Amino acid sequence: MHVQFLWVSDTARQAGVGTRLLQAIEEYAKEATCTKILLDTFDFQAPDFYRKHGYEEYGRLTDHPSNGQSQYFFVKRL
Template structure:
């Protein structure tokens, strides 16, 4: 006897923020139940123009179960190579340690900033070739 499936699967075209929020909330609930500790906290640092308040760049990530995940770090060309990125990273690491994190992890693309992260104590623990040809994603970790 064949039973009809009580679900369907479709490719979600476009943005589905409500679905993403539901998935994140349900996964957090599952992880909290199984780890015994509710711990998935955003970690965002914003760089803004002091005169206008305009957001120029920043760092976005989260801390979860003793690990700091750095998802994005962006600065416009005018703020690069002047110590702002180093300050962002240091402030994120300081906050992660305050939250009890032992490690920070991130990934970067070969044309982005792997040398910057290595200069700050991160080391590559995985490399995945990607496109365009000759490009790789580097997965990096740093003990805090």
């Protein structure tokens, strides 16, 4: 499964909304017999959030989308 967009508004952050959404995605993926979940994020977004939930970085594109920023690619094996 590939998660293309996952966004939580500033007012809902730190309330567990993102965690519950991620758990729902993972349950859906398991029911669909997916073996892994892929997603990407930027350093100014949420790489630590995904690491905290068991996602492993498998790639990084530096200086993207602009100099000094990075895009991270994550996988979680189910």
